[in-house]
Amino acid sequence: MMSNDTMKRIVLASRPDGPPTPDNFRLEELPMPAPGPGEILVRTIWLSLDPYMRGRMDAGPSYAAPVEIGATMEGGCVGQVIESNNPDFSVGDFVDHRFGWCTHGVSDGKGLRKLDPEVAPLSANLGVLGMPGMTAYAGLNIHGRPKEGETLVVGAATGAVGTMVGQLAKAQGLRVVGVAGGPEKCAYATETLGFDACLDHRAASTPHDLRVAMGEACPDGVDIYFENVGGKTLEAVLPLMNTFGRIPICGVISWYNAGGLGEGASEGQNHLPRTWRAILVKRLSVRGFIVTDHYDQFPEFLDLVGPMVKDGRIQYRETIAEGLESAPQALISLLEGGNFGKQLVAVSEDPTRK
Template identity: 50%
Template sequence: MKSTRIVLASRPIGMPEQENFRTETVELEPPKPGQALLQTLYLSLDPYMRGRMSDAPSYAPPVEVDQTMCGGTVSQVLESTDPALRSGDIVLGYGGWQTHSVEWVAGLQKLDPALAPLTTALGVLGMPGLTAYSGLLTIGKPQPGETVVVAAATGPVGATVGQIAKIKGARAVGIAGGPEKVALLRERFGFDAAIDHRAPDFAEQLAAATPDGIDVYFENVGGAVFDAVLPRLNQYARIPVCGLIANYNDTDLPPGPDRLPLIMSAILRRSLTVRGFIVSEFMNQAAEFIPAAAQWLAEGKLTYLEDVVDGLDHTVESFQGLLTGKNRGKLVIKVSE
């Protein structure tokens, strides 16, 4: 079996470019005992992949140069050496940026196509959904009547954070880029307020939308958005730090004075809780998250938006768009039927 794959050809400096990747066709080894041969149906694109392209110290090892780019996948089993799976089964795995893969069956999760669209296993019912659920409820701990603000709020994590906040009785304020995304937050996702971070009076709009301050700020962005949020944080506010996409392509420290003393002073004076997290810490919560999220979907309390791009050959440009906020909702590459 041959697989067309996209490998990391060189480490990007700043924004990843086409020349940092190479498309090639390789012959796969037959599956060993305990493995399965898979055909990729859908590939998930996520911001964390930018960090895996770098060899800087991080929470996970980098993708090696000339290695297939990593990524979550929904695939169909073509051949299995393990009785737990058979040909035709649909599974959630980690095949990466390629059309076919050989993976260990123990690391695969069998999916039921009748329960929900297959792509939801990469989004609202998958890693992004669990990230929102665990980060918000375990670290943010929103209480009824509190104000929860979330950055990158139309993304798969942010949109889910805002909706779960409302389910728990909190007030949800979303921050996104551009009038179209702001409208989505209000009309599709039901946020109580939505603000365009590109507006020249963004800080003033944020202040008007949070008259009682901010109790929970779910951080996905950093940069200028955090600058506007910091003065609005209430005593004992909680800040789950999920991502800092505004800085992922930076090659140097931002210009200007050292603002660390200001931030540390705010943390001290207002007794703020700032906690970074990786979703792998909370995998034990998946058993409670999936049935809860499935029920919220069935009841109409939770909805989602997907941006599905057809063809593996569009992966690099789609990933570039993800880093600049061009996608609307969960970004998925449709690799094959």
């Protein structure tokens, strides 16, 4: 049990070879940090777990530096100020921060955003009103360039990003087809989120089977494929893409545990020539993007989506793991599709949660 004089954190103990295991993480207990002049001490309430974290566990080059061995695992959090030497923050304020997988952290306040629990539950600021929601908004509107009446397909349709992509697209008059794992998730996509159809990729043994089902769900072809997963979902969608279609690439979850490159991810075949040809002959716009490239539009995103969350036009779901110690197994499960909606860790008590 942690005393008031100590904090806990989870560090990267070793780099995974394939899927991560609990042995790749280590729980440590440290002295409680003290805020200096102009600083605040924050107690973490909610920790966000996201697929990108798997990439940060590898040493290879990427859009961001990897987590070093022995360093705190990276992640976004929501917390409460418990000590303040900064006039801009008062004890009791709620803030979002990026201290990572830890129970407490010290900050000078730069880059922190104050949160109002009257607008939305605190946890929502790590999902629909946080990085995943902004990812969906930017990928769809900036790179997907949606038009009313078009057809959009989104993989990982009931994940934190996929749920937002589909609902924002429906609000703009698109036909939305999701791909998710299992009948419960597919039913949630259609019955609660309002998708026009949702296909169970686990029920399709081959990309061909999924393609046939997708062709039936997308009789007019696919104009936008919001790429979250890669793998057989990509293989199924690509032949159905319409000329001048758009593919915003947010992630390729199905390949992360294969080192991120997908080698051997589909029976060892090299699908690059066929993929490249489809991009050419259909004049597709394929654009990888990182959400931080578009954070200048975060206020605009909040102005649009905040009221939609508050009045229920945007629905969301959360999977919650209890206690910091549960984070490693929760991330492992997330990468295998075990979450339903946004994956969170309840690090400490949320005083606003009813």
